[in-house]
Amino acid sequence: xxxxxxVARHAGVSPSTVSxxxxxxxxxxxxxRLRVERSIAELGYxxxxxxxxxxxxxxxxxxxxxxxxxxxxxxxMMEIAIAITTTARRxxxxxxxxxxxxxxxxxxxxxxxxxxxxxxxxxxxxxDERIPLLRQTGAAAALIGLPADPxxxxxxxxxxxxxxxxxxxxxxxxxxxxxxxxxxxxSVYRRHTGFAERTLAGFRQQAAxxxxxxxxxxxxxxxxxxxxxxxxxxxxxxxxxGFVVQNEAALPHLLGQLRQSGRAVPEDxxxxxxxxxxxxxxxxxxxxxxxxxAQEMGRRAVELLMAQAGGEDTSGLTLLRPTLTMRESSGPxxxxx
Numbered sequence: 001x002x003x004x005x006x007v008a009r010h011a012g013v014s015p016s017t018v019s020x021x022x023x024x025x026x027x028x029x030x031x032x033r034l035r036v037e038r039s040i041a042e043l044g045y046x047x048x049x050x051x052x053x054x055x056x057x058x059x060x061x062x063x064x065x066x067x068x069x070x071x072x073x074x075x076x077m078m079e080i081a082i083a084i085t086t087t088a089r090r091x092x093x094x095x096x097x098x099x100x101x102x103x104x105x106x107x108x109x110x111x112x113x114x115x116x117x118x119x120x121x122x123x124x125x126x127x128d129e130r131i132p133l134l135r136q137t138g139a140a141a142a143l144i145g146l147p148a149d150p151x152x153x154x155x156x157x158x159x160x161x162x163x164x165x166x167x168x169x170x171x172x173x174x175x176x177x178x179x180x181x182x183x184x185x186x187s188v189y190r191r192h193t194g195f196a197e198r199t200l201a202g203f204r205q206q207a208a209x210x211x212x213x214x215x216x217x218x219x220x221x222x223x224x225x226x227x228x229x230x231x232x233x234x235x236x237x238x239x240x241x242g243f244v245v246q247n248e249a250a251l252p253h254l255l256g257q258l259r260q261s262g263r264a265v266p267e268d269x270x271x272x273x274x275x276x277x278x279x280x281x282x283x284x285x286x287x288x289x290x291x292x293x294a295q296e297m298g299r300r301a302v303e304l305l306m307a308q309a310g311g312e313d314t315s316g317l318t319l320l321r322p323t324l325t326m327r328e329s330s331g332p333x334x335x336x337x
Contacts, residue, residue: 002045011039060093062305063116065130067101067123071185071221073248076276076294077122080144083298084120091306093117104133111137118305120144124155126192140308142301145194152315154308156300159319160195163290164202166324167244167272170288172210174270175333176242179207179214180233182254183246185225186218199246199274213237219250226253234261241333246274251283266331272324285328293320 008015013036020026021036028036039045064084066077085095096116098106107130110116117140121130124145134141135152142154164181171179181203183189188196200216207214215237219229229250233240245251251273255265263269265285273280273289280289297320304314 002043004045007036007039007043007045010043011036059114059117061096061116062088062093062302063096063098063106063110063119065098065106065119065121067103068099069101069123069187071187072123076248076292079276079294080122080298083295084302087299087302091302093302103129106130107133107137107139111139118142118308120301120305124157124194126194126197140305142304142308142314144297144301146198146317146319147194150317154304154314154316156297156304156318157195157320158293158297159322160198161202161205162319163274163322164199164204164244165206166202166322167274167290168203168206168210168212168214170272170324170326170330171242171244171270172207172212174242174330176270177212177333178237178240179212179242179244180237180240181214181216181244181246182219182229182233182250183216184218185220185247189218196246203244212242213239215240219247219254221247221249223253223256226250227257230254230257230261241268242270242272242330244272244274248273248275248279251275251279251287255283265329268334270330270333272330277325280325280327283329288325288327288330290322290324296320 004018005015008018011018013032017028017032018036021028021033064081066081068074068077081097088095107119110119119139119141121141122144124143124147126148128147131147131153142156144156146155146157168179181200183200184196204214204216215233217229217233219225245254255271258265258269265271271287273287275287275289275292276294277289277291280287300318307314
């Protein structure tokens with residue numbers, strides 16, 4: 001392995017100068033810094049992480065807390081995680097992935113141990129048990145999600161209330177009068193997960209404002225759950241012609257069940273999905289959708305953490321504006337005369 005002393009000899013400087021270039025603790029002339037950086041690149045030198053952490057009192061690690069639950073759509077979570085990891089590398093940081101459901105104990109462990117300089121919390125609930133401890137420790141953190149009380153926190157998320165309202169408006173503008181929101185699994189609502197609750201709130205408020213008859217039903221991921229949910233909706237509201245679906249795993253089952261029930265999309269019923277573009281484009285028919293900007297959320301969260309590290313006050317909400325793209329699955333409401 002290449003040593004710091006070898007880099008120093010190659011660059012024609014002292015070992016302490018190489019150390020200062022790496023740590024940034026002292027100002028080094030641009031010519032000297034560039035010479036050292038060239039030597040580091042040519043020799044393939046990698047500073048020892050443990051020694052660097054001891055010297056700088058920083059680990060250059062971000063802890064990413066993703067409780068991977070069976071009722072969550074994992075591909076979206078992983079897309080956000082990949083965006084966080086690639087952005088962190090641009091800032092010279094690594095990512096420590098914590099996937100268990102430890103809750104507050106994970107926050108305490110990371111804050112007390114020095115395992116990471118900062119943390120990013122995902123799958124945020126309205127009354128998230130991790131947040132009081134986060135405030136208590138004062139740890140550098142960003143949330144991908146929005147709790148009920150975001151005061152003093154750094155939060156990044158899609159504006160899910162606006163998302164629900166946008167989907168309701170789209171169906172109303174097409175002339176649909178009876179609409180339904182098919183949401184995530186019941187357990188997601190029992191936990192009061194922020195994205196699901198906020199989408200429902202926005203959908204419900206805008207549907208009422210537009211004079212739509214509406215209902216909401218949670219839905220499991222499998223064929224049986226999707227079939228049962230759709231059947232119950234059509235029994236309760238047989239004139240339902242507009243569906244908003246916030247459940248990527250259930251989408252193919254719901255579309256199949258609509259076909260089996262003799263309802264053509266979009267001639268008889270319209271479907272609007274809240275999902276990644278990839279899911280919408282690979283469905284048959286291609287789905288009108290409100291896109292989930294997973295990569296932008298991950299990137300913004302890391303950038304805000306790096307700004308915190310630079311001494312900036314980043315507390316506040318960064319809510320990404322939803323965009324609806326009309327494709328093949330939505331159209332004018334069928335005529336009733």
